[in-house]
Amino acid sequence: MIEFKNVKKLYPNGTLALDNVNLRIEDGEFLFVVGESGAGKTTLMKLLLREERCTEGTLIVDEFNLNSLSNFKVPHYRRQLGVVFQDFRLFPNMTVFENVAFAMRVIGEPYRAIKRRVPTILKIVNLQDKHKNFPHELSGGEQQRVALARALANNPRIIIADEPTGNIDPKMSLEIMNLLLKIQRKNKTVIVVTHEENLVNYFRQRVVVLRDGRVVEDRIGGMFNAEI
Amino acid sequence: MRRYSLFYFIGQGFSGLWRNGVMSFASITVLVSCLVLMGSFGLLVYNIDYNLNEMSTLNEIAVFVDQDCSDLQVADISNQIRSLANVSEVRHITKAETFEQEKQRLGLDGYTELFDMLEEDKNEVYLDTFIVSYSDNSRVSTLEYQLSHIDGVTKVNCHTEVAQTIEELKNGIILVFTWFLVILFVVSIFVIMNTIKLTVYARRQEISIMRYIGATDWFIVLPFVFQGLIIGLIAGGAAFIVEKYLYNYILNLITADFNIISVILFDTVELPLLIAFLGIGILTGILGSSLSLGKYLKA
Numbered sequence: 001m002i003e004f005k006n007v008k009k010l011y012p013n014g015t016l017a018l019d020n021v022n023l024r025i026e027d028g029e030f031l032f033v034v035g036e037s038g039a040g041k042t043t044l045m046k047l048l049l050r051e052e053r054c055t056e057g058t059l060i061v062d063e064f065n066l067n068s069l070s071n072f073k074v075p076h077y078r079r080q081l082g083v084v085f086q087d088f089r090l091f092p093n094m095t096v097f098e099n100v101a102f103a104m105r106v107i108g109e110p111y112r113a114i115k116r117r118v119p120t121i122l123k124i125v126n127l128q129d130k131h132k133n134f135p136h137e138l139s140g141g142e143q144q145r146v147a148l149a150r151a152l153a154n155n156p157r158i159i160i161a162d163e164p165t166g167n168i169d170p171k172m173s174l175e176i177m178n179l180l181l182k183i184q185r186k187n188k189t190v191i192v193v194t195h196e197e198n199l200v201n202y203f204r205q206r207v208v209v210l211r212d213g214r215v216v217e218d219r220i221g222g223m224f225n226a227e228i
Numbered sequence: 229m230r231r232y233s234l235f236y237f238i239g240q241g242f243s244g245l246w247r248n249g250v251m252s253f254a255s256i257t258v259l260v261s262c263l264v265l266m267g268s269f270g271l272l273v274y275n276i277d278y279n280l281n282e283m284s285t286l287n288e289i290a291v292f293v294d295q296d297c298s299d300l301q302v303a304d305i306s307n308q309i310r311s312l313a314n315v316s317e318v319r320h321i322t323k324a325e326t327f328e329q330e331k332q333r334l335g336l337d338g339y340t341e342l343f344d345m346l347e348e349d350k351n352e353v354y355l356d357t358f359i360v361s362y363s364d365n366s367r368v369s370t371l372e373y374q375l376s377h378i379d380g381v382t383k384v385n386c387h388t389e390v391a392q393t394i395e396e397l398k399n400g401i402i403l404v405f406t407w408f409l410v411i412l413f414v415v416s417i418f419v420i421m422n423t424i425k426l427t428v429y430a431r432r433q434e435i436s437i438m439r440y441i442g443a444t445d446w447f448i449v450l451p452f453v454f455q456g457l458i459i460g461l462i463a464g465g466a467a468f469i470v471e472k473y474l475y476n477y478i479l480n481l482i483t484a485d486f487n488i489i490s491v492i493l494f495d496t497v498e499l500p501l502l503i504a505f506l507g508i509g510i511l512t513g514i515l516g517s518s519l520s521l522g523k524y525l526k527a
Binding site: 049076078081091108111 | 233436437439442
């Protein structure tokens, strides 16, 4: 469970990025966070990743209170999350297998466990035949699937995807979104930050709309009109 | 319990070394120069000390006793000398012994008759002498002053100037050497810091991904620390080899041209020097890398 209680984020330069945000996300939910540039989406993500702390209010993710979480415990908290970025952020000098395995190696998983788990994950994202390929040999959609596989490697409870379809074509975008829904059905919370109206309206999931740092709409099966 | 592989960190350390080959080579070269200079100065000082000890006469003062002093007074003077600070050994040469020494030294050169004549008057011609050895060159002036002020002492012969010149020379070398070393080590650390910073910069995206995945600070930092350690280790080993050949080359030159100087063989200092080079190399490498990584320890 993720809970934002009266969360406010004021940056040192005076920018008020989030103002009195109240949001509760249950385990296993699928959520779109939408809004224009500067609406506060990135800050919301940074707070969830514990890159930033709230200025006011409380942010709780499962058993972690992110306001009081010490820097020492941040890596352990982040192991509960799987993060996917718009620009994939894969290691160009590693194969698909190694990219996914790296996430497990980082947290000290033994090689035997890595060797067993990585093929299973690659099967989920349908890349089992490309485990020896390097990222530059893959299409944008495939690269994003590798990034998704890496995010899943450590069996996180929450997946945070920041504009996951921003760098891929519409057909691949649908494929990625379907994959995210498939992952959600495995009882994982999925938060997709996007500004792609078509996708949000196509999948009709819970939609949280941010504007000027405030939640202006929060509706299950909601729609998003970027022009409003 | 999960364990990180040591081989992974070592492998990453070598990988970082390879990725920034030019800067790594520069770091190793600077550190090797630094260590070779340090080793050379150290060996020079060690050799000076060794030669100072060998030249034992420089550590001796001859104290001459007034001819009129009785045996009792001579014994009293001996006790007074022995009670002084910085005196390590006192040797008494009687008038008769001095006479015999002189006789032996000059007797073969046609002075036999002269010594036959002196035989009867030796107590009036020669003096009781004390050869005083001391331990600390830097306090020899004080000792000389104290000896010359003992009642019954007529003359004090001391090689103070020679001993002090060598001592001052040694201290000067140590002073220059220390400052030189400090500067060289600062430069070495600076170069290593820059090498590591460049590696960190090249891997900044990798580091940011590691953070999001949940890597601990140690997991992120250790490869860079290992990189510094490897730089130090290679530099230490290379410096030892250079030092060995350089020292033996100079040793051959000195022993061929300056027979009066005693030079320590490299074999006798080989192990401590190797340990010192590797130790200082590793320490500098780790210090250089750790100093450049401080900000990456923030979450």
